[in-house]
Amino acid sequence: MNFLLLGPLSIRLNACEVHVSAPRQRVVMAALLFNANRVTSVDRIAEYVWDGAPPPSAAATVRTYVMRLRQSLGEIGSARILTRAPGYLLELGEHESDLGQFTAHRRRAAELAERGDLEGSSAELAEALALWREEPLADIPSQTLRDVEGRYLQELRLQTMELRFDAELSLRRHAEIVPELVRLVRKHPLREALVGKLMLALFRSGRQSEALDLYRRTRVLLVEQLGTEPSADLREVHQRILAVHDRPRTPAPTARTAPAAPAPSPAQPAKARAAAPAPTPATGWDRPCWPSPAQLPSVPLPLSARSGALARLQHFLAAGSMPAGMVATAVVTGRGGVGKSALALHAAHAVRGSAVHGQLYADLGGAARPLTARTVLPRFLADLGVPRDEIPEGASERESLYRSLTAGRRLLVVLDNASSTAQVRPLIPGSGGSRLLVTSRRRLADLEGARTLQLGPLDEAGSLELLGSIVGPARVGAEPQAARTVLTVCGGLPLAIRIAGTRLLERPHWSIGLFARRLTDAPRLLDELHAGDLGVRPCLDADHAGLRRAAGAGVDPAEVFTALGAAGAWSVSGSRVAVMFGCSEEQAEEALDALVEANLLGAPTGGRYPLDALLRAYAHERAQAVAALRHDHSYMRAG
Numbered sequence: 001m002n003f004l005l006l007g008p009l010s011i012r013l014n015a016c017e018v019h020v021s022a023p024r025q026r027v028v029m030a031a032l033l034f035n036a037n038r039v040t041s042v043d044r045i046a047e048y049v050w051d052g053a054p055p056p057s058a059a060a061t062v063r064t065y066v067m068r069l070r071q072s073l074g075e076i077g078s079a080r081i082l083t084r085a086p087g088y089l090l091e092l093g094e095h096e097s098d099l100g101q102f103t104a105h106r107r108r109a110a111e112l113a114e115r116g117d118l119e120g121s122s123a124e125l126a127e128a129l130a131l132w133r134e135e136p137l138a139d140i141p142s143q144t145l146r147d148v149e150g151r152y153l154q155e156l157r158l159q160t161m162e163l164r165f166d167a168e169l170s171l172r173r174h175a176e177i178v179p180e181l182v183r184l185v186r187k188h189p190l191r192e193a194l195v196g197k198l199m200l201a202l203f204r205s206g207r208q209s210e211a212l213d214l215y216r217r218t219r220v221l222l223v224e225q226l227g228t229e230p231s232a233d234l235r236e237v238h239q240r241i242l243a244v245h246d247r248p249r250t251p252a253p254t255a256r257t258a259p260a261a262p263a264p265s266p267a268q269p270a271k272a273r274a275a276a277p278a279p280t281p282a283t284g285w286d287r288p289c290w291p292s293p294a295q296l297p298s299v300p301l302p303l304s305a306r307s308g309a310l311a312r313l314q315h316f317l318a319a320g321s322m323p324a325g326m327v328a329t330a331v332v333t334g335r336g337g338v339g340k341s342a343l344a345l346h347a348a349h350a351v352r353g354s355a356v357h358g359q360l361y362a363d364l365g366g367a368a369r370p371l372t373a374r375t376v377l378p379r380f381l382a383d384l385g386v387p388r389d390e391i392p393e394g395a396s397e398r399e400s401l402y403r404s405l406t407a408g409r410r411l412l413v414v415l416d417n418a419s420s421t422a423q424v425r426p427l428i429p430g431s432g433g434s435r436l437l438v439t440s441r442r443r444l445a446d447l448e449g450a451r452t453l454q455l456g457p458l459d460e461a462g463s464l465e466l467l468g469s470i471v472g473p474a475r476v477g478a479e480p481q482a483a484r485t486v487l488t489v490c491g492g493l494p495l496a497i498r499i500a501g502t503r504l505l506e507r508p509h510w511s512i513g514l515f516a517r518r519l520t521d522a523p524r525l526l527d528e529l530h531a532g533d534l535g536v537r538p539c540l541d542a543d544h545a546g547l548r549r550a551a552g553a554g555v556d557p558a559e560v561f562t563a564l565g566a567a568g569a570w571s572v573s574g575s576r577v578a579v580m581f582g583c584s585e586e587q588a589e590e591a592l593d594a595l596v597e598a599n600l601l602g603a604p605t606g607g608r609y610p611l612d613a614l615l616r617a618y619a620h621e622r623a624q625a626v627a628a629l630r631h632d633h634s635y636m637r638a639g
Contacts, residue, residue: 001077003097005033006153007133009140011077018073024049025069027142028062032081032090033097034149037326039448041087048145089448098131099153103431105131106160106408111433113167114356122167128160152400158184158191159404165197174204185214189221192230196237203241211241231387292358293383296414299345301469303494305462306343309453313347316451317412317435318354326449327428329436333443334455335599336366336539337495340439341416343455348414348437355412355435360384362427366441367419367546373426377402380427395426403430410434419546421447441543441599457492460484466494470501475512482513489519490529491612495536502531525617540600540618547598555581557594561601562626564611565619571608572601 001018004010009026011018020026031040031048042062046054049062066088070078080091094100105128112121137150161184168177181198188194195218202211215238219230230238302310316330332340352359360380365371377398381391384405392398406413407430418424418440424447428436438444443452458466467483468476476483490496504515522528526537547558560577577588592609595601600619602610611619 001080001096003033003092004133005030006098006102006131006136008138009033011073013074013076018077020069020072022065022068022072023141025065025072026140027145028065028069030137030140030142030145030149032088033092033099034145036090036092036097036100037449039084039087039089043086045087048142051142051144084448100431102128102131102156102160103408106163107410107433109163110357110409118167118170122164122171125160125164125167129157129164132157148396148400151397152404155401156404156407158188158194162193162197165194165201169197169200169204172204174201177201178205189218190225192218192222192234196234199234199237199241208241212238215241228389231390233387292356293360294352294358295361295383296345296348296352296359297361299342299349302342302346303339303458303462303466303469305458305465306339306346309455310343310346310350313343313437313453314350317347317351317437327431327434327436329428329438329447329450331438331440331444331447331450331452332455333440333452335493336441336543337493337536338455338457339494340441340455342494344414344416344437344439348412351435352412355410357409357411359412359414361414361416363416364418364423366417366542368542370419370423372423373399376427381405399426402427406430406434408433412437415439417441418444420444441546442597458494458497459492460487463487463490463492463497466497467501470498471504471512475504479512482511482516485516486512486519489516489525489613491614493536493614495534495539496529496614499529499531499534499536502534503528506531524621525613526621529614536614537618537621540614543599544618544622547600548594554587555583555591557591557598557600560588560591561595561619562623565616565621565623566627568616568620569611570616571610573608 002012004012009020009030011020011029020029027049028045031045042059043054045062046058049065050058055061066081070081073081082089082091092100094104105124109121109124109128112118112124136153137146140146165177165181168174178198178201181194181201185191185194185198195214199211199214202208202214215230215234218234222228222230229235313330313332316328332344334340348359360383362371362376362379364376374395377395378388378391381398381402382388384402386401386405392401409429410433411429413427413429413434413436415424415427415436415438418438419442421444424436424438424444438447438450443454444450445452464476464483464487467487486500487497490500500515500519504510504512519525519528526535526540529536544558544561547561555577560581563577563580564572572592574585574589574592577583577592578585581588592601592604596603596609600615602612602615
């Protein structure tokens with residue numbers, strides 16, 4: 001089947017049109033197509049169908065529309081619409097839709113441009129643009145869908161045109177593109193990128209006065225309609241033309257000079273283009289703009305104990321393939337301090353050579369101080385070349401622009417310390433060859449299509465390797481039993497081991513045995529595991545802050561954790577919690593599972609949930625804090 005979106009909605013099977021005549025079913029079809037190979041929730045579909053004002057019965061009605069849509073598509077087409085909570089997913093190959101083909105051409109164009117093949121890049125972009133027929137979504141009765149996805153498509157088309165103009169200018173075909181640029185600038189007179197390209201093409205074609213006049217007219221429009229001066233980029237083009245820094249390289253023919261051979265047109269046969277002289281490489285201010293951010297933080301040396309996990313993650317990022325419309329996504333998950341960020345960044349640095357258009361990085365702050373896409377997207381857009389004063393205010397417009405800028409490109413986006421899928425979704429790059437790498441203390445199971453890597457504590461050999469890399473193998477070898485005691489308290493947690501090693505390194509007069517006794521005898525163990533700005537307690541605080549409250553009449557997991565601390569428990573069962581709180585075993589298990597999800601309990605073995613030394617110490621602290629608070633309240637009431 002072939003699904004066409006770059007014009008009126010059309011579905012074709014073996015050259016025959018498949019009719020979806022009902023208007024609201026067409027809205028559903030378009031919504032699924034725009035999110036091909038990703039789950040589209042029933043709520044999102046309802047927003048599109050009823051333009052932001054769905055009735056109470058919307059969910060049931062949407063299911064009816066999907067059923068009828070499946071009937072319209074027939075046996076082959078209906079099998080592609082899968083029911084996936086919380087909505088539906090349309091399975092689609094990249095070349096089965098004109099939007100998928102468009103994205104593939106853009107991706108190949110970017111790859112060719114990166115290799116310096118501007119001729120091939122321009123041809124790919126021309127093929128991509130040739131897929132457009134008429135105004136997309138004009139036959140879809142959904143203003144919301146047109147506002148969100150229609151604007152996205154129009155922006156994507158304009159950006160693709162601009163990339164092709166960049167390539168053509170670099171190939172010295174300025175005269176050929178002037179008519180098309182004139183038409184587009186008339187249609188988009190305030191789009192400064194197009195104005196700048198037309199100014200440059202006019203100037204190189206010997207039409208300097210027209211280029212300068214265009215700048216003057218554009219400046220008047222910007223001041224009158226937007227109250228702003230031209231951007232720095234447009235002012236630079238203007239100044240360079242005034243300074244005649246880039247004179248036309250092909251002189252106009254005169255009576256004494258034979259006309260220069262015209263540059264081959266993209267419309268010429270491939271053989272004629274191959275025989276043409278090689279184009280002058282783009283230099284300076286007329287080079288095609290492919291911003292390449294490089295934002296990956298540095299990381300410590302990798303551990304051999306993590307080599308297997310690193311190899312799996314690296315292989316997926318380098319070679320993982322996804323269906324059309326999806327971005328290869330990996331999630332590294334585990335408790336705080338287990339080394340998720342270090343592993344992810346090692347993998348990111350290892351594969352950054354394949355991310356030819358750069359790497360974007362953001363620390364999303366975790367549950368304690370989560371950053372939203374509203375905060376992160378403006379920085380990403382600026383890093384990708386959008387002037388700050390041109391970044392849209394609306395969240396949906398920012399997301400659409402971000403997808404447009406990243407579609408068809410090969411970026412590596414690293415989102416560290418995510419606390420929810422809602423933080424991540426708006427930052428997923430547009431479909432194409434990009435990769436997304438996320439670290440989170442939660443599994444983010446609702447992030448569709450993500451490959452999850454669960455990172456556990458280090459084993460004894462890995463723990464000894466890490467401690468030895470900090471204090472020196474000889475010092476560890478001199479006191480092997482004491483070193484094992486320290487590592488047992490640290491529970492294989494790399495952060496705790498690094499802090500322990502740092503404290504020993506800062507105090508060469510301490511024996512490891514002395515430090516082991518301090519850890520095992522300390523009334524507040526977590527005070528000992530603190531060095532500089534590193535501490536285990538803040539990680540546990542963040543886990544506790546992300547603890548999800550029980551629904552309805554369920555048992556509060558935070559109260560269960562406090563009770564375990566007060567009892568000094570090393571492990572607990574669901575039946576024991578049910579007795580402690582007078583609830584059903586099912587409610588007790590839900591509370592314990594919430595603690596496991598928040599990394600405040602170990603996964604159950606034989607029906608019992610364990611607490612390691614660090615969790616026991618933290619639970620005891622929480623119990624003490626709650627008891628002190630209750631005492632203060634009682635004292636105040638008594639007074």
